[in-house]
Amino acid sequence: MTSSDLWTAEAAERYDESSTAMFRPEVLDPTVDRLVGLACGGRVLELAVGTGRVAIPLAERGVDVSGIELSQPMVDRLHAKRPDLPVVVGDMAAATVPGEFSLVYLVFNTLGNLRTQAEQVACFRNAARHLGPGGRFLVEIGVPSLRRLPPGQTAVPFDVSDGHLGVDTYDLVGQQGTSHHWTREEDGRFRYGVHHYRYVWPEECDLMAQLAGLEPESRWSTWQGDPFTGDSESHVSVWRRP
Incomplete structure (x- = not known):
């Protein structure tokens, strides 16, 4: 059993409206641009894909994207917008999708949905097992305030x-x-x-990546690539499978 909160049908119904700011072009476009570049033309997997805020624009850019999502109502909302986008309903720390991917990613603090350290470590390992050689795992998450x-x-x-x-x-x-x-x-x-969520520090993410056999590649404070500093309130980090 996962420790994650489960999005209900009611919550899924209003999710996009309640997250309007995250759909704005100035927020979403740099995210999609960065992910397209990191995918290098390969297959992409989003963990906790939700209603498709990021996955659908990626698919519209010609990226072969799949998802894993715990909440069936969230998947239903996604498929109402993009029926052909494949999604496996399950826990992102354990569920699998066939084949190898060049990029696996987690955005908008969703790593914290896993509320134990053991589950977060398992998530990193699950991401790593989906990657082909040289594939990347990206996490966007806030720094605890x-x-x-x-x-x-x-x-x-x-x-x-x-x-x-x-x-x-x-x-x-x-x-x-x-x-x-x-x-x-x-x-x-x-x-x-x-x-509810479990907050995690950047160095703790690096250790989880190491336990999963991944090597650090880059860390920014924004999707545009601004430097990460001691004053940064979030980070976008990338690790790579050797």
Whole structure:
């Protein structure tokens, strides 16, 4: 049994609308451009493919892309938009897709959906077993915002706007995080949603990659290739199978 939260039909129905900012060209285009370049014309596999925010534009660019996704309702939403995109329903730490890939990737913090270190290590190993020689594994994930925590406090706001309030709470011992979302509805009321995750440090990702037999290739703070520094709030990292 996976520790991941499972997206329900209701959550899948409103996922694209609630993630509108991630579909904006200035966000999505650099992501797709980078992945097309790293694929080098080969097959591509997205872990936690969701409703196809990234996979569908890749397919539209002529990339042979497949997916693995835990939530059947999310897959149904994807197939409503692109019926021919192959998706295996299952846990990204264990489910497999036939054949070899030149690129396997995880975007938008989805590695954290696996809420134990053992599952995250298994995910790296699962990615590695799908790669052909010289193939790459890419992860986009945030750097934990623990520096923002005042002494004795366990909550950090990450979005305060007219339509949404977002707050992360942390279990510093268990390396667990919970994102709390209060979203304003059309009638003025607020809908509460919650998402659980395990936060992971960049060096910890490197160790997981090493355990999977992968070698570090690059790390940026953005999809455009900006340098990763101590002040970066996220990273896009690439490891390669020898």
